Amino acid sequence: MSFAKSLVSFLATSALATVGSAAKVTLEKDVVIVGGGASGSHAAFRLREDYDKSILLIEKRELLGGHVSSYDAASGNSYNYGVQSFVDVHGAAEFVSERLGVATAAPGRTSTTTRYLDFTTGEDVAYTAPTSAQLIAALTVYAEICAEYEAKLLPSYWDFWAPDEIPEDLLLNFGDFVEKYDLQALVPTLFKVTGMGLGDVTNVLTLWVMQAFGGPMARSFLGTQSTFVPASGRNQDIYDAFADKLGDDVLYSATVLSTKRSDEGVLLTVQTANNQTVSVKAKRLLLAIEPTESNLAPFNLDEQETAVFDKFSYSAIGVGIVSNPVLPTGYSLTNLPAAASPNDWLVLPDLNFTARFDYMGTEESEDRDYFRLLVIGDGNLGATGVKELAQTNFNTLIKAGAVDTPDSSELEFVAFTEHGPMHARVSADELKAGFVQDLYALQGLRSTWWTGGAWVAQFQTHLWWYNDILISKLIEDM
Ligand SMILES: Cc1cc2nc3c(=O)[nH]c(=O)nc-3n(C[C@H](O)[C@H](O)[C@H](O)COP(=O)(O)OP(=O)(O)OC[C@H]3O[C@@H](n4cnc5c(N)ncnc54)[C@H](O)[C@@H]3O)c2cc1C
Ligand SMILES: *[C@@H]1O[C@H](CO)[C@@H](O)[C@H](O)[C@H]1NC(C)=O
Numbered sequence: 001m002s003f004a005k006s007l008v009s010f011l012a013t014s015a016l017a018t019v020g021s022a023a024k025v026t027l028e029k030d031v032v033i034v035g036g037g038a039s040g041s042h043a044a045f046r047l048r049e050d051y052d053k054s055i056l057l058i059e060k061r062e063l064l065g066g067h068v069s070s071y072d073a074a075s076g077n078s079y080n081y082g083v084q085s086f087v088d089v090h091g092a093a094e095f096v097s098e099r100l101g102v103a104t105a106a107p108g109r110t111s112t113t114t115r116y117l118d119f120t121t122g123e124d125v126a127y128t129a130p131t132s133a134q135l136i137a138a139l140t141v142y143a144e145i146c147a148e149y150e151a152k153l154l155p156s157y158w159d160f161w162a163p164d165e166i167p168e169d170l171l172l173n174f175g176d177f178v179e180k181y182d183l184q185a186l187v188p189t190l191f192k193v194t195g196m197g198l199g200d201v202t203n204v205l206t207l208w209v210m211q212a213f214g215g216p217m218a219r220s221f222l223g224t225q226s227t228f229v230p231a232s233g234r235n236q237d238i239y240d241a242f243a244d245k246l247g248d249d250v251l252y253s254a255t256v257l258s259t260k261r262s263d264e265g266v267l268l269t270v271q272t273a274n275n276q277t278v279s280v281k282a283k284r285l286l287l288a289i290e291p292t293e294s295n296l297a298p299f300n301l302d303e304q305e306t307a308v309f310d311k312f313s314y315s316a317i318g319v320g321i322v323s324n325p326v327l328p329t330g331y332s333l334t335n336l337p338a339a340a341s342p343n344d345w346l347v348l349p350d351l352n353f354t355a356r357f358d359y360m361g362t363e364e365s366e367d368r369d370y371f372r373l374l375v376i377g378d379g380n381l382g383a384t385g386v387k388e389l390a391q392t393n394f395n396t397l398i399k400a401g402a403v404d405t406p407d408s409s410e411l412e413f414v415a416f417t418e419h420g421p422m423h424a425r426v427s428a429d430e431l432k433a434g435f436v437q438d439l440y441a442l443q444g445l446r447s448t449w450w451t452g453g454a455w456v457a458q459f460q461t462h463l464w465w466y467n468d469i470l471i472s473k474l475i476e477d478m
């Protein structure tokens, strides 16, 4: 154990808590990384294990993994109510099995019957979804279009088009793009799987929709791109493995209080779990958190940085596991505006909305069914708002007789996490005014580098792929 590492583990013990903040400690590292989700955990691992850099990873929660959210039931079963599966791009499955020692398998699915209801009225919506032949035809066309643009969109925007050369298709609202290429049959699946995080995708720029469901996702549905999960079925295992490997180089339940950044390096003041104040001096800072105003408050942004990040707008996803005896076993209760009937595939619910209650399984020992709840908000809904909206919708379903009348109409929350803000996006005008170039021009300023969903696409393994390019730039001249 190095001197710096032993200090971290010393700090992590409660022994020091009684000493008080007089015991100020300074750590020196090559790279300090803030945020231990998909992008930060991976970058920390790669920098330490493959580039021989000393690192410190600062995470505000008590575990790594960000959006993953696995719930461990008393029976020993695990339920993934956040991230569902990992796309095997850029050797991701091999990385997980060989480097992290986590055996992988093809994802399995709980099969459910979809019942469409308008959650604002509780009425059933008579709706014919596209046939699988229609879906495959649309996916095939869509995958071809995505492939044309893919090299500039994945895994990073370092080769993005000049502002006046961005293809017009990508600047269309997705609804218009769909009409142009006759892709209506794609929309319900795209929305259901990952698109819904953006709200009503027909009003969102095609560029952002493609980043939320693009070539790799289309190909995974066509069977030409594989996806994986840990063989255990517990997605958190991947991040627990990162945590094991990184050991004492992670500070959990830690908060960055203030920061000094210059071309020579950075100095962070961090409050640890037991209220110790630690100073961390590093040659580079890597921020792996969503670049929102509140997240970035301790980082002393300059005008150039603020001007860029102010342009982002976001949505947020609240997910949980809920239970109530009248939620129907084996069903997905899916919210759809009545206007979608009988088959207008472009009619979708918009922010803020409960997307669905999906049957996940039955816990015999607890005598109850688990349902995955998905609520999409505009970033202002918050955890309380998410739960209230879900409860209101459930009450409506009861009142309309869509489900039986329970003894208690309360939705029981077995697990819950609010994910957001995420899906950072800007307008077509901003893109044409050089937003992407301005965003990437921030990389490396005052020894600060950036990763995470806002920098490319909201997928676990896409971010790992992006990191590999980022890291090669970050370590230059170090
Ligand atoms: C419900 C849901 C389902 C999803 N399903 C999939 C899927 O099936 N497959 C897939 O590939 N992707 C999926 N995604 C998307 C994917 O999880 C994200 O793209 C990815 O997690 C983004 O990684 P990130 O590193 O940017 O952020 P995160 O993974 O969110 O990590 C950010 C980390 O930073 C920490 N943090 C935040 N602020 C601070 C701070 N100030 N100081 C210290 N730490 C801080 C957070 O606690 C968190 O651990 C899903 C997302 C959601 C919300
Ligand atoms: C840390 O300080 C806060 C208030 O400053 C206090 O509420 C909390 O209990 C302290 N935690 C520990 C572990 O000492």
Ligand SMILES: *[C@@H]1O[C@H](CO)[C@@H](O)[C@H](O)[C@H]1NC(C)=O
Residues within 6 Å of the ligand: 351, 352, 377, 378, 380, 381, 382, 385
């Ligand atoms: C979503 O809910 C929040 C909190 O109630 C509210 O501030 C916001 O205006 C709502 N958004 C929309 C689009 O209705």
